[in-house]
Amino acid sequence: MAxxxxxxxxxGLLGGSLAFDLRAAFPELxxxxxxxxxxxxxxxxxxxxxxxxxxxxxxxxxxALGNADLIFICTPVQTIIQQLAELAHVAAPGAVIxxxxxxxxxVMNAAVAALPANxxxxxxxxxxxxxxxxxxxxxxxxxxxATWALCVPAGAEAAGERLAEVITxxxxxxxxxxxCTHDEIVALTSHLPHVTxxxxxxxxxxxxxxxxxxxxxxxxxxxxxxxxxxVPEMWRDIILTNRDQILPALDALITELxxxxxxxxxxxxxxxxxxxxxxxxxRGAL
Amino acid sequence: MAxxxxxxxxxGLLGGSLAFDLRAAFPELxxxxxxxxxxxxxxxxxxxxxxxxxxxxxxxxxxALGNADLIFICTPVQTIIQQLAELAHVAAPGAVIxxxxxxxxxVMNAAVAALPANxxxxxxxxxxxxxxxxxxxxxxxxxxxATWALCVPAGAEAAGERLAEVITxxxxxxxxxxxCTHDEIVALTSHLPHVTxxxxxxxxxxxxxxxxxxxxxxxxxxxxxxxxxxVPEMWRDIILTNRDQILPALDALITELxxxxxxxxxxxxxxxxxxxxxxxxxRGAL
Numbered sequence: 300m301a302x303x304x305x306x307x308x309x310x311g312l313l314g315g316s317l318a319f320d321l322r323a324a325f326p327e328l329x330x331x332x333x334x335x336x337x338x339x340x341x342x343x344x345x346x347x348x349x350x351x352x353x354x355x356x357x358x359x360x361x362x363a364l365g366n367a368d369l370i371f372i373c374t375p376v377q378t379i380i381q382q383l384a385e386l387a388h389v390a391a392p393g394a395v396i397x398x399x400x401x402x403x404x405x406v407m408n409a410a411v412a413a414l415p416a417n418x419x420x421x422x423x424x425x426x427x428x429x430x431x432x433x434x435x436x437x438x439x440x441x442x443x444x445a446t447w448a449l450c451v452p453a454g455a456e457a458a459g460e461r462l463a464e465v466i467t468x469x470x471x472x473x474x475x476x477x478x479c480t481h482d483e484i485v486a487l488t489s490h491l492p493h494v495t496x497x498x499x500x501x502x503x504x505x506x507x508x509x510x511x512x513x514x515x516x517x518x519x520x521x522x523x524x525x526x527x528x529x530v531p532e533m534w535r536d537i538i539l540t541n542r543d544q545i546l547p548a549l550d551a552l553i554t555e556l557x558x559x560x561x562x563x564x565x566x567x568x569x570x571x572x573x574x575x576x577x578x579x580x581x582r583g584a585l
Numbered sequence: 586m587a588x589x590x591x592x593x594x595x596x597g598l599l600g601g602s603l604a605f606d607l608r609a610a611f612p613e614l615x616x617x618x619x620x621x622x623x624x625x626x627x628x629x630x631x632x633x634x635x636x637x638x639x640x641x642x643x644x645x646x647x648x649a650l651g652n653a654d655l656i657f658i659c660t661p662v663q664t665i666i667q668q669l670a671e672l673a674h675v676a677a678p679g680a681v682i683x684x685x686x687x688x689x690x691x692v693m694n695a696a697v698a699a700l701p702a703n704x705x706x707x708x709x710x711x712x713x714x715x716x717x718x719x720x721x722x723x724x725x726x727x728x729x730x731a732t733w734a735l736c737v738p739a740g741a742e743a744a745g746e747r748l749a750e751v752i753t754x755x756x757x758x759x760x761x762x763x764x765c766t767h768d769e770i771v772a773l774t775s776h777l778p779h780v781t782x783x784x785x786x787x788x789x790x791x792x793x794x795x796x797x798x799x800x801x802x803x804x805x806x807x808x809x810x811x812x813x814x815x816v817p818e819m820w821r822d823i824i825l826t827n828r829d830q831i832l833p834a835l836d837a838l839i840t841e842l843x844x845x846x847x848x849x850x851x852x853x854x855x856x857x858x859x860x861x862x863x864x865x866x867x868r869g870a871l
Binding site: 426474485488489493496497499504508511512513514515526527529532538545548551556568571581585 | 714731732760766773774777780781782783784787797800801802803805806809810812815817818824828834836838841843846849854858860863864
């Protein structure tokens, strides 16, 4: 293990699950958890892996991170951006800071602006999650086999390698990618599906939804809207920090749905079947 | 068992799964399967439940159904409508015919137009399915705990009760509903989600989707688009026989997505969070 003491800022689903896996993979690693809420800290103090406490130390204060040589920021994206400025004052020279936020350009830019040259920031984004948030939903092996995007700035290659080794050790798959390409891809593969599922839930479960309709909810609707239960503040930040990429994706979906609407209105059987067949083929090939 | 011989027209996912459950629930029942394709009939002849053949008889001809006192039509909706006219010539006086199509108004109207007064038609729609179609995907207990809509015409209450007993015996939950209410509800709970998932798959997995993007596909996208692999011809028929109900549902979704787009464009954090919170609350309450 290339690091001696690891800080985790934000003890929700992602930070808590990460702590489980780091403790299991590195019994000697000191793990310092930082959270704002007292009940979160009390719950975190109870966590064990194989009988051993997950956290070496827990605190509400960033000053507890003064000796950490690796810090994961596991809060919503706009909070990450604020906390980078706070960490600039407490992180030790030589420390590596990373995050798990779902958008990367604004976080990378904020790190450049906030951090001194002797602190290295590497953007991170594990493609893993659950519908429920919070420390209570945290679990071991959440990241197993998940792609973990790493945005490594020029000159930070050695730190990037050391971080990639940690990520590999907990069973995830580090993939280097630049922040722009990352944000463009996840706008389509993650952010647009979330907005779509939430919009669909709002329409179907709105004013006219009643007990009779509830009996006609089947697995298809449950699957299609499953992600819509995600934590609103987290998704608000994701969307607000990737607006320019989500906008054309949303426009493309609205245009596609308008084609479907026209086909339905015109009773255009061949076109409808072609739209359905294309979707079945593309989704089936995944 | 109130019926002696049951016919099943169409041996795909729904017809095949129904045959498994009927054989398991009623060892004495004669089950006659009718399908167009020879390979389907050959595969059906091999099916067993607890060592016993599922089908008593298999045929490509409707004439094999002349002694059936209960007939399930398990084909796409527009085929059901055609086959009702063919069954009018072969079904025995007193027979009860039902179906498993996902829309009910056009099927009910076709039955009234096609069938003589001494044959009873009761519309049916089990809220169950899988992404894959065909007899190879058929399985026992597909209908366990599923709501099974029954549209019982005035005067057919006794036959409706007998059919409901059969449905209850295979573990499903019969629910009487009129065809108009049924079609209005499933436009929202089933047809709109299918169109949405298919449209999303077409947009995300379109021209620019490549091997790099594939690494950033996570469970959320898979869930949201899972139903899009459904059999295109079946869904074409469903959509074409419920156009007037699907159109306003699609319009409502496009309007909702336009609200999201405006919120994204304007960077309207409170409105975005409100939209997300409404969706999380409504979906979470299911």
